[in-house]
Amino acid sequence: xxxxxxxxxxxxxxxxxxxxxxxxxxxxxxxxxxxxxxxxxxxxxxxxxxxxxxxxxxxxxxxxxxxxxxxxxxxxxxxxxxxxxxxxxxxxxxxxxxxxxxxxxxxxxxxxxxxxxxxxxxxxxxxxxxxxxxxxxxxxxxxxxxxxxxxxxxxxxxxxxxxxxxxxxxxxxxxxxxxxxxxxxxxxxxxxxxxxxxxxxxxxxxxxxxxxxxxxxxxxxxxxxxxxxxxxxxxxxxxxxxxxxxxxxxxxxxxxxxxxxxxxxxxxxxxxxxxxxxxxxxxxxxxxxxxxxxxxxxxxxxxxxxxxxxxxxxxxxxxxxxxxxxxxxxxxxxx
Numbered sequence: 630x631x632x633x634x635x636x637x638x639x640x641x642x643x644x645x646x647x648x649x650x651x652x653x654x655x656x657x658x659x660x661x662x663x664x665x666x667x668x669x670x671x672x673x674x675x676x677x678x679x680x681x682x683x684x685x686x687x688x689x690x691x692x693x694x695x696x697x698x699x700x701x702x703x704x705x706x707x708x709x710x711x712x713x714x715x716x717x718x719x720x721x722x723x724x725x726x727x728x729x730x731x732x733x734x735x736x737x738x739x740x741x742x743x744x745x746x747x748x749x750x751x752x753x754x755x756x757x758x759x760x761x762x763x764x765x766x767x768x769x770x771x772x773x774x775x776x777x778x779x780x781x782x783x784x785x786x787x788x789x790x791x792x793x794x795x796x797x798x799x800x801x802x803x804x805x806x807x808x809x810x811x812x813x814x815x816x817x818x819x820x821x822x823x824x825x826x827x828x829x830x831x832x833x834x835x836x837x838x839x840x841x842x843x844x845x846x847x848x849x850x851x852x853x854x855x856x857x858x859x860x861x862x863x864x865x866x867x868x869x870x871x872x873x874x875x876x877x878x879x880x881x882x883x884x885x886x887x888x889x890x891x892x893x894x895x896x897x898x899x900x901x902x903x904x905x906x907x908x909x910x911x912x913x914x915x916x917x918x919x920x921x922x923x924x925x926x927x928x929x930x931x932x933x934x935x936x937x938x939x940x941x942x943x944x945x946x947x948x949x950x951x952x953x954x955x956x957x958x959x960x961x962x963x964x
Contacts, residue, residue, distance in 0.1 A: 664928050664945040665692060665824040668870045668920065671709070672942030673950045675700045675820055680944045689824040690729050690751075693834035697725065697747035700820045700836050707789070708818040711744060711781040713838020715790050717797070718845045721782045723838050724852040725750045730831035730862030734760055736852035737767040742778045747836050749776060750852070760854060764846075793842050819851050821858060821868030823924045831926065833860045833868055840873070849873025855883035864890045865925035867898070870939070871918040875906050885923050895923035895931025896956070903935055903958060920955065935959065 663683040667675045679696035683689070701723070705712035715721040725746035726736035735754025737746045738761060749771040753762055762770050772778060819837040826832075835851040835858045850857035850873035857873065859882040860866040867885035869876045876882065881902055888898035899921035907914045920939040922932045932941050932955035939955040 662946045663826045666930050667942045668821040668922055669818050671704050676942050676944035689826040689830050689832035692824045693822045693832045696822050697834040697836040698745050701745050709820050712783050714786050714841035716845045717842045719790050725836045726852045726858050727751050727834045728860040730860045734854045736761045738763040738848045738852040740767040743771045743776050819870040823866040831860050831862050831866050833858045833866045850876035855880045859883045859886045861886055867923040870920045875919050885921055889925055895925050899923050899931055899933035
């Protein structure tokens with residue numbers, strides 16, 4: 630069992646690795662080009678959709694919306710979009726947020742039967758005086774904006790839910806699906822995206838179906854600005870994945886950006902934010918996964934995770950499908 634002191638020693642040691650650590654990626658030369666980064670292996674596909682926009686000279690905001698739309702409709706994943714697992718009542722609800730580097734932002738939470746929550750979130754940002762709409766109100770607004778209402782629950786997701794009902798056992802495991810553990814799947818693989826365009830403008834987006842078999846009405850960090858996503862053109866941007874409640878408790882993505890504002894590199898800021906999470910709830914650190922991905926205004930990228938297994942995708946003019954493994958505090962897949 631790793632003690633808190635061992636955790637801090639490990640963090641210090643890994644932090645001392647500096648630019649040689651795999652959680653740190655150098656910035657584009659003189660920042661002449663655009664770049665987009667996303668969480669998890671499916672971030673490769675999301676990045677490619679976003680890159681089509683950036684390569685054509687489009688904005689970072691348009692790029693992250695395109696990437697998130699790809700994940701919501703083209704990806705079939707149990708934690709993001711139309712193939713997501715439902716809550717304990719068998720209802721598939723989706724969350725999304727989008728933020729521009731100038732501070733504009735919008736989000737929707739617990740929205741049902743709408744294929745592209747990310748586009749609804751952008752409409753909240755651009756067409757209303759609000760930041761967040763939830764539940765029936767979010768759905769009503771989406772329909773008013775021309776979105777079609779449709780049942781998104783797939784037969785596979787419904788089957789998984791009915792199988793879960795036999796025991797109603799809820800105990801998410803760290804990177805369970807990636808480790809081949811039967812039963813509860815890894816159910817917090819949020820898509821988080823950050824982009825910088827050729828003008829140096831930044832934007833970010835999150836999309837998720839939330840935790841499988843969650844309590845009806847539960848909302849995680851992804852649609853909450855400052856928790857799952859935060860973007861500031863003056864500094865940089867950060868996004869999070871893992872147990873959303875921990876991100877909310879610590880205003881985690883905002884924290885990462887503020888640490889970069891104080892002079893930390895993206896990787897250093899991510900590491901320090903994880904230390905904050907563990908200091909507050911050390912008893913939970915063995916079973917929770919917490920991951921951060923950040924990029925500063927120069928295009929330098931960094932990531933850090935509590936447990937091994939977090940990967941992130943990078944796309945720019947020199948690399949179209951790079952997938953990197955993040956540095957983690959705990960190097961074993963066993964907590």
